[in-house]
Amino acid sequence: MSTALTALRVLDEVAKLQPVGVTALAERMDLPKSSAQRALKALETAGWIRQAALPKKGWVLTTKAIDVAQRVAAEVGVREAARDVLTRLRDATGESVHLTIREGREVVIIDVVETVNPTRIYIPLGTRSPLHATATGKVLLAHLEPGQRDEIIDAGLEQLTDATVTDAAQLRAELDGIREGRCAMVKGELRDDIASFAVPVFSRSGPVLGAISVFVPRYRFPDDDGAAFCRELKKAAAVISERL
Template sequence: MSAIGTAIRVLEGVAAHQPVGVGELARRLKIPKSTVQRALNELADVSWIEPAAGSATTRWVVTTRALAVAAQGGPQLRTENVRRAMVALRDEFNENVHLTVRHGDVIVIVDKVESTHGVRVYDPLGIPVPMHASSSGKALLAAATPEDRAAYVDRALEQFTDRTLVDPDALLEELDGIRERGYSINTGEWRASVSGVAAAIPTRGGPEAALAIAAPTERITAEQIASMGPRLLEVVADIARWDLG
């Protein structure tokens, strides 16, 4: 395999398993540790990966640079417009705001603005998130074609918490409700400790990205959700006007 091919495999491995150390990555990829270490150093030199904070040993995570490049093949959104909207939402609700894009049957967090609370949601950039158990994923599924929705639910849906919807009919019914309401709600369906609200961002090729507000389940109330949802709809409509003209 060429050096470029190896570097791409290593980058994909970091994105899938982050934060991850060289030894674990070498085992998962079945590539010699010395080769993986060399690729990691090269990727770090061009700022595509960086050491995870707070780790006693070096464990790697992807950077926003790598994720921004990956997202270019998806929704054509002006980064500065979306970032401005994300900061405004964080300032209004003081909870994490995530920008996610769809990648196959998962969503990936490509940017985030964090709450100032001492206790807040921790979701590293690049982490793959199941669509049926997340607010962003359900928002994008609801905005997908009927054929796409049917293909997704016609599979073995993994149960993550006791609130995860794994019954196809129940999930399709919820997606219908999201289409009518415009925004989705996650009440501890991927991780019991995390809840959120999301709305898909309209783009020329159809929604492939979403904005979500994520917060600890114990801190988010029904009244806040009722306020966050309509506000998200206003924000994604503004983004669509800025970017689609």
């Protein structure tokens, strides 16, 4: 049995039996005690389990499992709430639309509704991009707590194209405007041939759960600098947020 599979099985058993000691765990799983111990230590290092406080000894789950479950639930909930709205947004703008969430320093596409225009730029579901170089990424970055935002910015801003904003002060000023309600706009910062516009999707309690965007081939950049797109985006985001 692979080490990874053993660790996952051990994690599952800890969740069922917690608090549980290594001897009881090894006997239940028919594993050598040394193998069970290695798996437990690996899971502890990864932050999934910890030693229970006295008086009852043994291994228990940390809150990491809850955090992961909440992220998965949030992603599923946002997708379900947004799907028909994204289709209407595509129809209203004539362009492709994305629904995204943040994972670490990246923005991840979790749903796409493609334009019917025969000339399009295909960016598939699951695509990951740096937060600072995309419209949805800037929206998500703008709405982080200041400490989180600064940590990401201070770690460095990769130059992806000639247009990518890599100056921290310039990016912070842009993020301040987005946080105040301005639609995010990116023109050739991730790829030379793409422009995009984005707004946040809020939960009812206030935190931003994701962002939606309209993206276009750069040669089709709108004459109004995206004002009509941004109006449609804000209407769509309001409907999704209300559903959440």
